[in-house]
Amino acid sequence: MARFTLPRDLYHGKGTLETLKTLDGKRAMICVGGGSMKRFGFLDRAVSYLKEAGMEVEIFDGIESDPSVETVMRGAEAMIKFQPDWIVAMGGGSPIDAAKAMWIKYEYPETTFEDMCKVFGLPKLRKKAHFCAIPSTSGTATEVTAFSIITDYHKGIKYPIADFEITPDVAIVDPDLAETMPKKLVAHTGMDAMTHAIEAYVSTANCAYTDPLAIFAITMIQKDLVDSYNGDMEKRDNMHNAQCLAGMAFSNALLGIVHSMAHKTGAVFEDQGAHIIHGAANAMYLPKVIAFNAKDPVAAERYAAIADFMHLGGSSVAEKIQLLIAYLRKMNDELNIPHCIKHYGKDGLPAEEGFVPEHIFLERLPEIAKNAIADACTGSNPRQPSQEEMEKLLKCCYYDTEVDF
Ligand SMILES: NC(=O)c1ccc[n+]([C@@H]2O[C@H](COP(=O)([O-])OP(=O)(O)OC[C@H]3O[C@@H](n4cnc5c(N)ncnc54)[C@H](O)[C@@H]3O)[C@@H](O)[C@H]2O)c1
Numbered sequence: 001m002a003r004f005t006l007p008r009d010l011y012h013g014k015g016t017l018e019t020l021k022t023l024d025g026k027r028a029m030i031c032v033g034g035g036s037m038k039r040f041g042f043l044d045r046a047v048s049y050l051k052e053a054g055m056e057v058e059i060f061d062g063i064e065s066d067p068s069v070e071t072v073m074r075g076a077e078a079m080i081k082f083q084p085d086w087i088v089a090m091g092g093g094s095p096i097d098a099a100k101a102m103w104i105k106y107e108y109p110e111t112t113f114e115d116m117c118k119v120f121g122l123p124k125l126r127k128k129a130h131f132c133a134i135p136s137t138s139g140t141a142t143e144v145t146a147f148s149i150i151t152d153y154h155k156g157i158k159y160p161i162a163d164f165e166i167t168p169d170v171a172i173v174d175p176d177l178a179e180t181m182p183k184k185l186v187a188h189t190g191m192d193a194m195t196h197a198i199e200a201y202v203s204t205a206n207c208a209y210t211d212p213l214a215i216f217a218i219t220m221i222q223k224d225l226v227d228s229y230n231g232d233m234e235k236r237d238n239m240h241n242a243q244c245l246a247g248m249a250f251s252n253a254l255l256g257i258v259h260s261m262a263h264k265t266g267a268v269f270e271d272q273g274a275h276i277i278h279g280a281a282n283a284m285y286l287p288k289v290i291a292f293n294a295k296d297p298v299a300a301e302r303y304a305a306i307a308d309f310m311h312l313g314g315s316s317v318a319e320k321i322q323l324l325i326a327y328l329r330k331m332n333d334e335l336n337i338p339h340c341i342k343h344y345g346k347d348g349l350p351a352e353e354g355f356v357p358e359h360i361f362l363e364r365l366p367e368i369a370k371n372a373i374a375d376a377c378t379g380s381n382p383r384q385p386s387q388e389e390m391e392k393l394l395k396c397c398y399y400d401t402e403v404d405f
Pocket residue numbers: 033034035036064065066067091092093094095097136137138139140141142145146147148149158177178179180181182185189192278279
C-alpha cells in the first residue's frame with residue numbers, strides 16, 4: 001500500500017498570512033527563530049491575526065538554525081505549561097522543524113528523542129494541538145512534509161524524524177515572507193529545493209502522484225532561481241511555490257543519499273568553524289550523486305528524462321546525464337556556491353582554502369560514511385552504496401573529482 005499525505009489546507013499567494021484569522025481555537029503558541037520574523041513585522045501581524053481569531057497567544061522565540069535536541073525539549077516544556085491547541089510555526093526550516101518535534105513531546109511528554117527518530121513510528125498526534133506552518137525561506141518545504149531535522153550536537157549528527165503524523169494541518173505559503181531573504185539564503189534554500197525535486201523523482205518510492213510535482217518543480221526552479229537570486233521579486237514569489245511543490249513530492253516519494261551525506265557532514269566539522277549549510281551541502285553533492293546513481297539503469301533513464309524536461313538537449317542517455325550535471329554545476333557558479341568541501345569557505349562561499357582541512361576530513365571519513373549509509377534517506381536511493389563506495393563518493397565531494405565507479 002502506498003500513501004500520499006499533504007496538509008488538510010494550504011493557503012498560497014501574497015497576503016495569505018491573514019488567514020490566521022480563520023483558525024479556530026483558544027490558545028496559540030507561535031514558534032519562531034532568531035529575530036527575522038520580528039524584524040520584518042511578520043510576527044506582530046501573526047499575533048494580531050490570532051488575537052482577532054479570539055485566541056490567547058504566547059511566543060516561543062530564539063530557535064537557532066539547525067535546532068538542537070535541547071531546544072526541542074525546552075519548547076515542549078513551554079507548551080506543556082501553556083497548553084496551546086494551535087502550534088503556529090513561522091520562519092525557516094529550522095524553527096518549523098523544531099516546533100514539529102516539540103509538538104510530539106508536548107503530546108507525549110514521556111517520549112524521548114530516540115523514540116521520535118524511529119522512522120514512521122510515532123503515535124497519533126492532534127490529541128492536544130493542531131499545527132500550522134508558515135515558511136519564510138524557499139527551500140525545505142517543511143510546511144508540507146512529514147519530516148523534521150534535529151541536530152544532536154554531542155554526536156555532531158543531524159537526525160531526521162519522519163512520520164506523516166507531523167505533516168502540518170495547515171500550511172500558509174505567503175511569498176511576502178520570502179521577499180526579505182538575503183541573497184545567500186535564496187541560493188542555498190533554492191538548491192535545497194532543486195535537490196528535493198531531483199531526489200524525489202529518482203527515488204525508489206516515486207509514483208504517479210509524486211512525479212508531476214517533482215518535474216514541474218524542477219522546471220520552475222530552473223526558470224526562476226537564478227533570477228530570484230539576482231533580485232527579481234516576481235521570480236522570488238514563484239520560487240516560494242516551486243519549493244513547496246518539490247516538498248509535496250519528496251514528502252511522499254522520500255529522498256536519497258545527497259541528503260544522507262548532507263545530514264552527516266552538516267555539523268561534524270563544527271569544531272573547525274565549518275557548519276556546512278544544508279542547501280550548500282546538497283548543491284555540492286548533487287552532481288556527484290547523479291554520476292554515482294546513474295550506474296543504475298532505471299535511475300539513468302530518470303535523470304535523462306529530467307534533462308529532457310529541462311530542454312537540455314543531448315542524444316543519448318549518457319549525454320543527457322552529462323548535460324544535467326553540467327547545468328547544475330553552472331547553477332552553483334551563478335549562485336556563488338562552491339563545488340566541493342575543500343573550497344567551502346566563510347558564509348558558504350567559494351574559497352581557495354576552505355574550513356575543513358584535508359587531514360581532518362580523511363580522519364573522520366570512515367565514520368561519516370558509516371553514518372551516511374545509516375541515514376533514513378539512504379533506503380530510497382536508487383543505488384545502495386557500500387562503505388567503500390560511500391567513502392569514495394565523499395572524497396569526490398571533498399576534492400571535486402570525477403565519479404567513475
Ligand atoms: N523538514 C524538512 O523536510 C527539511 C527539509 C530540508 C531541510 N530541512 C532542515 O531545515 C533547516 C534549514 O532551514 P532553512 O534553510 O529554511 O534555514 P533556517 O531556518 O536555518 O534559517 C536560516 C537563517 O535565515 C534567517 N531567515 C529566515 N527567513 C528569513 C527571511 N525571510 N528574511 C531574512 N532572514 C530570514 C533565519 O533567521 C536564520 O538566521 C536545516 O536544519 C535542514 O536540515 C528540513
